[in-house]
Amino acid sequence: MRYIGSKNRILNFIDDTITGTYGDYSNATVADLFAGTACVGEMFKKKGARVISNDYMYFSYALQISKIKRNNxxxxxxxxxxxxxxxxxxxxxxxxxxxxxxxxxxxxxxxxxxxxxxxxxxxxxxxxxxxxxxxxxxxxxxxxxxxxxxxxxxxxxxxxxxxxxxxxxxxxxxxxxxxxAFSNGKENECYCEDITSVIQHVHGEILYLDPPYNNRQxxxxxxxxxxxxxxxxxxxxxxxxxxxxxxxxSPLCMKDKAVSSMVNIVRRADFEHIYISYSTDGIMPYEELCEKLEEIGEIQVFFKPYRRYKANSNGNIEEDNGKLKEIIIYVKKR
Ligand SMILES: C[S@@+](CC[C@H](N)C(=O)[O-])C[C@H]1O[C@@H](n2cnc3c(N)ncnc32)[C@H](O)[C@@H]1O
Incomplete structure (x- = not known):
């Protein structure tokens, strides 16, 4: 399904970032709390993790039930x-x-x-x-x-x-x-709640957050x-x-509220390892977000080069690696 902000095409980047920092997460409880199409949670489930997922849209909840909660x-x-x-x-x-x-x-x-x-x-x-x-x-x-x-x-x-x-x-x-239906043999959980409410009652080792990037609600x-x-x-x-x-x-779609809202979510999260997907051209300047998150934990930022192709002066098509787009901010909470 075509979906604004879907991570379907960068699942490897997410998996590599988590594996490279946390390690093998097949026995962990992993939460995906802005689930959208639930493709990221589905990848976590296929890796063997117990998955908790959430989104405040009901159609997303239906997708989560079929991909995440149900094992048959x-x-x-x-x-x-x-x-x-x-x-x-x-x-x-x-x-x-x-x-x-x-x-x-x-x-x-x-x-x-x-x-x-x-x-x-x-x-x-x-x-x-x-x-x-x-x-x-x-x-x-x-x-x-x-x-x-x-x-x-x-x-x-x-x-x-x-x-x-x-x-x-x-x-x-x-x-x-x-x-x-794919079975990981585990009791997965799905919710249809606002992030500010679900964050108060879910717990685990790894939290993946993929908030909206721009002002489109x-x-x-x-x-x-x-x-x-x-x-x-x-x-x-x-x-x-x-x-x-x-x-x-959603305050996450509002320029003047997004950073403080995101910092609050991370502060209240009962997870030690938090991964935030974002974009270098999102409404929150990611540098400002990182600066605020440094008060809560140790930060590492991972960049996925945006693969763009352009014609050079000889008319040949070559890859333009100048633009960065998708990023993952890793917060290891203190
Ligand atoms: C970038 S999309 C997530 C895309 C998803 N990772 C995927 O690959 O399909 C952001 C999601 O956040 C949800 N969302 C926005 N504000 C929210 C809030 N306050 N509480 C819960 N979900 C919210 C939207 O419904 C949307 O599905």
């Missing part, structure tokens, strides 16, 4: 998936608000797919209420649905707006795929995935039909 697929998985894939569509909230034929006249989905999403959401809600599926299984299916929705959305990747001209993706029939960019997960008929507004998100304004 839901009971009767194939049969229920087949049933979901063969449901008749229903004209519900997604159809009404996010198709051109609905009241909202928003071009996010093909009508056939929107009706199918509505039917799947209603089926899962009923199956949960009737005890046919557990709460974790409910989120596991929602993770399949999120995965499917991202493959048929008429957007350029985020849900901040829809495309005016239809992309081919829009007319692909939505289909829920089987998501594999996540909720408006992923509002439809949130609504598909919660299916809570929210009050929405504007041309793109956003959910309200006033209670989810």
């Amino acid at each position: 697929v839901p009971r009767d998985y194939e049969r229920i998936l087949n049933e979901l894939n063969s449901l008749e569509g229903i004209e519900g909230f997604i159809f009404r608000e996010y198709t051109l034929s609905g009241e909202g006249e928003r071009n996010y989905f093909w009508e056939e797919n929107a009706k199918k999403i509505d039917a799947i959401c209603l089926y899962l809600e009923e199956a949960l209420n009737n005890g046919i599926i557990s709460r974790d299984e409910f989120y596991y299916y929602k993770a399949s649905l999120i995965d499917a929705v991202t493959r048929v959305s008429n957007t350029s990747g985020t849900y901040g707006s829809f495309l005016k001209i239809d992309d081919d993706r829009k007319y692909k029939k939505i289909h829920l795929e089987k998501l594999p 996540y909720p408006p960019y992923y509002h439809i995935l949130e609504t598909v997960t919660l299916y809570d008929n929210p009050n929405i507004y504007g041309k793109t039909g956003r959910r309200h998100y006033e209670e989810k304004l």
Whole structure:
């Protein structure tokens, strides 16, 4: 899934940095508390670590349940998936608000797919209420649905707006795929909380933090995935039909609050080894952040060169190593 700030392409950099400083972490408890797509936590799990993960977005929670918490697929998985894939569509909230034929006249989905999403959401809600599926299984299916929705959305990747001209993706029939479960044989934990609350009750050896880099708040960019997960008929507004998100304004996306907020998180964390992913062009000057973090522990900064290619004066393409982008700040707490 395309996601703002996803670390999918730099998993090796994260793994190498932790292994090079902490050592083998396969027996450690490792927390990933800005989990997003949960790809980093999934890597920790595949290494054998017990994983704790968190993000304040519910669609992320669904992905975390399928990738991190569950060590096996839901009971009767194939049969229920087949049933979901063969449901008749229903004209519900997604159809009404996010198709051109609905009241909202928003071009996010093909009508056939929107009706199918509505039917799947209603089926899962009923199956949960009737005890046919557990709460974790409910989120596991929602993770399949999120995965499917991202493959048929008429957007350029985020849900901040829809495309005016239809992309081919829009007319692909939505289909829920089987998501594999990986077992590390451990009791992993997942949360959907604000960082300031989760940091007070989780403990372990290694904490990985991947906060937002810029002033773009996540909720408006992923509002439809949130609504598909919660299916809570929210009050929405504007041309793109956003959910309200006033209670989810992250200080980490605000230039004047980000550094103190991050320092507070690190100060309160009950973990000795803390790794913070950041960017050299993020809204917090990383040098200022490091300076403040030095009051809490020993700091090391690791840089991943941003691989850029440019033409030299002879017209040949060569690698430009001048720009640095991704960094990891390692804090060993005193
Ligand atoms: C840079 S992204 C993480 C990307 C993730 N590592 C990945 O590879 O997919 C930052 C995440 O922080 C979450 N977030 C922002 N503010 C938060 C807060 N106050 N509490 C919890 N999560 C927050 C966002 O929802 C977003 O998923």
